[in-house]
Amino acid sequence: MKGLTTTLVTGMLVISPMLALADEPTSPHSVTGNLALTSNYVFRGISQTFDDPAIQGGIDYAHASGFYLGTWASNVTSASYSNASMEWDFYAGYSGKVNDDFSYNVGLLEYYYPGGKSNTTPSEKYNTLEAYAGVTYKFFNVKYSHTLTDYFGVNQNNPATGATANGDSKGSGYLEANATFELPQSIILGLHVGHQRVESYGVLDYTDYKLGLSKEFSGFNFGLAYTNTNAKSGPYTITKGTATEDISDGSFILSVGKTF
DSSP, rough: OOOHHHHHHHHHHHHHHHHHHHHHTSSSSEEEEEEEEOOOOOOOTEEETTOOOEEEEEEEEEEEEEEEEEEEEEEETTTTTOOEEEEEEEEEEEEEEESSSSEEEEEEEEEEOTOOOOOSSSBBOOOOOEEEEEEEEEEEEEEEEESOSTTTTTTTSSOOOOOOSSSSTTTTTTEEEEEEEEGGGGGGEEEEEEEEETTTTTGEEEEEEEEEEEEEETTTTEEEEEEEEOOTTGGGGEETEEEEEEETOOOEHHOOOOHH
């Protein structure tokens, strides 16, 4: 947590002059930052923090042409990612519009876990590279993400609990659909469903869903969400100290964040 906080604060100090430049009316560049606190970091229905809170933040650059790049970070639990306490993402891509109702987005995203590696012999790193493509029509979005490396370190040397060592997990895919609606009082309703397929390790496959409400108040965005999966409990049951949890179980999530 201390290392993550230092990284986020340092990053914000570095981009302060860039933010001022991006605010110029004629500039084709824009730089934004974001910080958030959440009661549980859940990624595709799976808790990354053993159901504990997380501090998260990122920096994004966008050009008027549609090109963008950014970075984002959060604390994670070493119970899931041995020898790591942080996830640090890097991404770049291109987004564009066909018309006012239809847009698209393509890019690459690297999940990086500093120091993270399995305790197996040989050890395996959890770093994962995904290519993604998505389309949005009005309030509805569909996106597909495809792993170009092993899926978060899963392979014959480091199979998940209860999984047979069938080979590499490169080529895994995640297909998701999202819808957003504005309710009275400017409350935003978000609906999500997704399916994770892990190449060569079908026991890890599952479907997740999420229902969330959010509202901006005094410049901050407050959120409440519920997420759950149909994942088999064995592969997603981990132990931290004397506690054991199924991190694919349903959970309510409270969050507060700010974009600047």
